[in-house]
Amino acid sequence: MRKTLILGVLAVGAMFACSPEPRLCEVCQRGIHADVRAAIVLDNGRRVDACCPRCAMHYRATSTEQVLRIEVTDHDRGSPLPLEQAYLVEGSDLTPCIDHHPISDDTHLPMRICYDRCMPSLIAFASEPQARAFIAIHGGNLLPSGSRTTHAVP
Ligand SMILES: [Zn+2]
Numbered sequence: 001m002r003k004t005l006i007l008g009v010l011a012v013g014a015m016f017a018c019s020p021e022p023r024l025c026e027v028c029q030r031g032i033h034a035d036v037r038a039a040i041v042l043d044n045g046r047r048v049d050a051c052c053p054r055c056a057m058h059y060r061a062t063s064t065e066q067v068l069r070i071e072v073t074d075h076d077r078g079s080p081l082p083l084e085q086a087y088l089v090e091g092s093d094l095t096p097c098i099d100h101h102p103i104s105d106d107t108h109l110p111m112r113i114c115y116d117r118c119m120p121s122l123i124a125f126a127s128e129p130q131a132r133a134f135i136a137i138h139g140g141n142l143l144p145s146g147s148r149t150t151h152a153v154p
């Protein structure tokens with residue numbers, strides 16, 4: 001019991017030590033936003049930072065490394081949440097990963113995005129009512145619970 005407590009304190013300390021450094025998604029190299037960030041925990045103990053659940057799932061689908069689990073972020077509270085327990089909203093108008101990188105050509109007309117790893121966006125919630133309340137404002141679809149672990153990611 002005591003050992004667990006000490007480990008917990010160490011973990012929190014490590015988190016604070018890392019926080020001033022802006023981190024990039026190791027999958028798509030975009031900046032990470034606190035409300036949608038995800039982390040892939042590997043069998044060897046390494047944590048891979050990802051900008052959103054979609055990148056984390058892409059990593060799991062394509063990496064040769066053994067993925068132990070994926071943690072996503074409860075959008076409302078900003079707290080970590082296991083992917084398997086998260087309610088994921090796909091395709092809402094909230095696109096944190098691309099908001100700061102508007103894509104336009106010289107004519108300043110928005111270009112059609114043909115493929116983007118982070119799109120349609122996936123936003124995670126700890127409960128279904130939270131997800132439904134979000135959809136009422138931002139649109140999107142609640143993914144069926146089975147797809148949280150088996151959802152095919154390109
Ligand atoms: Zn990413």
Ligand SMILES: [Zn+2]
Nearest residue numbers: 051052097118
């Ligand atoms: Zn992303």
